[in-house]
Amino acid sequence: MSSKKTIHPRSGMNKDDLREDIRQHLRYTLAKDEYSSTNWDNYRSVVLSVMDRLHDRWIETQQGYYKNESKRVYYLSMEYLIGRLLDNMLVNLGVQDEAAEAMEEAGLDYDKVRNAEWDAGLGNGGLGRLAACFLDSMATLGIPAIGYGIRYDFGIFYQQIENGYQVEKPDLWLRYGNPWDVVRSKTQYNVPFYGHSRAYNDGNGDLKFKWENTHDVLAVAYDTPIPGFKNDVVNNLRLWKASSSSSIDLKSFNQGQYIDAVRDTQLNENISRVLYPNDKMFRGQELRLKQEFFLVMASMKDILRRFRKTNDDWRKLPEKVAIQCNDTHPNLAIPELMRVLVDEEGLSWDQAWDITVKTMAYTNHTLLPEALEKWPVSLLRNLLPRHLQIIYEINRRFLQHVQEKIGDDRGKISRLSIVGEGEDPVVHMASLGIVGSHKTNGVAALHSDLLKKTLFRDFYEIFPERFTNKTNGITPRRWLRQCNRELSALITDKIGEEWVTHLDQLKKLESYTDDKAFMKKFAAIKQSNKxxxxxxxxxxxxxxxxxxSMFDIQIKRIHEYKRQLMFTLYAITQYNRIKANPDGDFVPRTLLVAGKAAPGYTMAKLFIKLMNDVGEKINNDPDVGDKLKFLFLENYSVTLAEKMIPSANLSEQISTAGFEASGTGNMKFALNGALTIGTLDGANVEIKEEVGDENIFIFGNTVDDVDRLRHEGYNPWTYYEKNEELKQAVDQIRDGFFNEDKELYQPIIDSLLHKGDYFLVLADYEEYVKTQEKVDDLFRNQDEWNRKALLNTARVGKFSSDRTIRDYAEEIWNVKVAD
Known part of the structure; x- marks a missing residue:
């Protein structure tokens, strides 16, 4: 698979070849010169030159997979938060410095070229960012893999802050096109909806079903190359765009009914129009279900077409194909594969089921029951009638198996049923994922344990061998090598470059904690990033x-369980302390928050308004000066994260214990030399194990404590009344200190005091503030702080997505990883 064996005229990796290619593309592909070109033209000419170098490797990688008859991994995800690609491509090709010099000699400004790129925000947060990291790691490890997703016209909304409020604007990431993708106009598939399922006799006395009278939508493939790090492997991200299969109705058009003629075309294309904002609350919209099935069927047709090229024995499918569903969204792949095998290929149910279970795997990303997908049977019956029949048959056979195993325990059988009972029955997509796949994994040790003990306890008792943990990881290429070039250069200078693909090599940095010259450089780099x-x-x-000042940062989706509200209460407390004693000895802090609230999530949007109002008060108070700043930065994105993470001294990971599945921001901060303040939740538990108790600030109620508090009857008023600083901060929010409209923040006060403080903000506040005082004490001793910061960087090698993907490859997909 190495392109080094072949000499290609447009693959020169040196500065001179790159420079000439950039100039050639500007003139001969884009018809521009140095007088007429814009920053976008210059950016495109650079991208085209990079793509030239990727194409040879891309083609040869795919040829190698065919020649070797490799088992393929197919990663199905509704979200890919890939961010900007230029730096990532140059880093992985190993030509970042050469490209920068080539651009300079061609008269281009590297930063202006880079900044012309629009973030590809095809995801809401952790789920989509994880998928992007996994693609990078699969290519770096040489795993034959394709990521499948949807090419949304509009990604996650562009967030503007107006008068302190979040305002959602369209994310026009495709306004000028996307020079990184290649449209495969001939790779298109019909995706049917509606119609009905007709039963018929096949002539052998067997009952068969045919899905008929459907309304079809066309899925067109757009491919983006995904290079591994300096290994000449280029994998593929294939995104589907929805198109009308019948263009326009000419009869209606000729009769002057233009609107009717184009209406169906518009409705079909709406399927890939916009990414649904995820607010961790499932809402059963028909368009969302259409999107999910659109992704599943187009991808499944593509997967099976590729399998059939070299195989005619369906029993070999699990030997050649591994399909990973990233959350429940693609779990319709289970009944779809059954439909193909039974209805189209004529396999018996038992044969088809054995193949399906061995091929499919499902990753769970949430412990919130309200976030789990539950599709109404009525909606599925209308939209996907044959799939509903198959789901019912899967459920019937599964419950029969359960009854044989456990007897007539009606309560447990009811809880295990894929199809919920009642007046408006629903299909539980997580249950379908567990029953229809050979592995279900959580994404952190604590999360996976809680899945088995709480959410899926009954399923775990039936299928203990199917449950496994795969702790999340992040790609070191983007989240250190690319976003923190000074630090990565310092590390490489000391221990070599092997850490970029073997992150556990960072352990070698521990020996430099007493090296004064090294520590001075380490501290200077953090200061430079700040x-x-x-x-x-x-x-x-x-x-x-x-x-x-200490850069104290919380970046993530705005949600009650992530407790941006507690961070805000701390900001108010610090403000009140400074006001009460302006000449006191305070450690200066810059508190930074960024993140988006789902458009329909009223409470999260109110938090944003509160943070902006509190910031307005603090940042303009002359008594406070530069001792404290509190800022909400608008339009959080991968690109903004790449600026914020290297600058952080302190990482806020303060979710209510038992709510965060994993988190990956916590890993990125630690890798870049920030200390963590956090609860024992998600991957914080494992970060603590890796970095050592003395190099992390842990506080708050544990999962067991939270459970106990709930059962004993938690009373938030007790905490409010006994802590004067907490009471003052809450009262200021209530009484109009930050906004003269006293009614504005009443919903926040109600949630804390009158509706039970479900996320235990008041219960954890006091210990949080005391732990922040310990943070202050350590920050006063900069040498000791920097030593602990370096130990964080040195000890988080476990959290590379390369390690995560190796675990998936060996324990779920059964594929070989390149040495």
Whole structure:
């Protein structure tokens, strides 16, 4: 699979070849010169030059997979939060420095070229970012893999803050096209909806079913190359765009009914129009179900077409194909594969079921029951009639198996049923995923344990061998090598470059904690990153930041369980302390928050307004000066994360214990030398194990404590009344101190005091504030702080997505990893 064996005229990796290619593309592909080109033209000419170098490797990689008859991994995900690609492509090709020099000699500014790229925000948060990391790791490990998703016209909304409120604007990431993708116009599949399932006799006395009178939508493939790190492997991300299979109704058009003629075309194309914002609350919209099935059927047709090229024995499918469903969204792949095998290929149910279970695997990403997909039977009956029949038959046979195993325990059988009972029955997609696949995995040790003990306890008792843990990881290429070039250069200078693909090599850095020259450079790099962040804030907001202050950062989706509200209460407490004693000895802090709230999530949007109001008060108070700043940065994205994470001193990971499945921001911060303040939740538990108790700040109620508090009868008023600082902060929010409209924040007060404080903000507040005081004490001793920061970087090698993917490959997919 190595392109080094073949000499290609457009694959020169040196500065001179790159420079000439950039100039050639500008003139001969884009018909521009140095006088007429825009930043976008310059960016495109660079991308086209990079694509030239990727194409040879891309083609040869795919040829190698065919020649070797490799088992393929197919990763199905509704979300890919890939961010900007230029730096990532150059890093993985190993030509970032050469490309930068080539651009300079061609008269281009690297930063302007890079900044012309729009973030590809085809995901809401962790789920989509994880998928992007996994694609990078699969290519780096040489795993024959394809990622499948949807090419949304509009990604996650563009967030603007107006008068402190979140305002959602369309994310026009495709306004000028996407130079990284290649449209495969001839790779298109019909995806049917509606119609009915007709039963018939096949002539052998067997009852068969045919899905008929459907309304079809066309799925067209768009491919993006995914290069591994310096290994000449280029895998594929294939995104489907919805198109009308019949263009326009000419009869209606000729009769002057233009609107009717194009209406169906518009409705079909709506399927890939916009990414659904995920607010961790399942809402059963028909368009969302259409999107999920659209992804599943187009991908399954593509997967099976590729399998049939070299195989005619369906029993070999699990030997050649591994399908991983990223959350429940693609779990319709289970009944779809059954439909193909039984209805189209004529296999018996038992043969088809054996093949399906061995081929499919499912990753769970949530412990929130309200976030689990439950599709109404009525909707499935209308939209996917044959699939509903298959789901019912899967369920019937499964419950029969359960009854034989456990006897007539009606309560347990009811809980295990894939199809819920009642007046408006629903299909539980997580249950379908567990029953229809050979492995179900959680994404952190705690999360996987809780799945077995709580959410899926009954299923675990039936299928203990199917449950496994695969702790999430992040790609070191983007989240250290690319986003923190100074630190990665320092590390490489000391221990070599092997850490980029073997992150556990960072352990070697531990021996440098007593090396004063090294530690001085390490501290200077953090300071340099803070300076860049401060410049960004000054440019965007006009606010001057004290770069010697502690940069204390919380970046993630805005949600009640992630407790941005507790971080805000801490900001208010610090403000009140400074006001009460302006000459006191305070460790200066810059508190930074970024994240998006789902458009329909009223409480999360109110948190954003509150944070902006609190920031307005703090940042403009002359008594506070540069001792404290509290800022909400708008339009959080991968690109903004790449600025914020390297600048952080302290990482806020403060979710209510038992709610965060894993988190990956916690890993990125630690890798870049930030200390964590957090609860024992998600992957924080494993980060603590890796970095050591003395190098992390853990506080708050544990999962067991939360459970006990709930059972004993938690009373938030007790905490409110006994802590004066907490009471003052809550009262200020209630009484109009931050906004003269006293009714505005009443829903927040109600949630804390009158509706039970479900996420235990008040219960954890006091210990959180005391732990923040310990953080202050350590920060006063910069040498000791920096030593612990380096130990965080050195000890989080476990959290590479390369390790995660190796685990999937060996324990779920049964595929070989390149040495």
């Amino acid at each position: 300076k860049k962040m401060a410049e960004y804030i000054h440019d965007k907001r006009g606010i001057k930041i004290n770069t010697s």
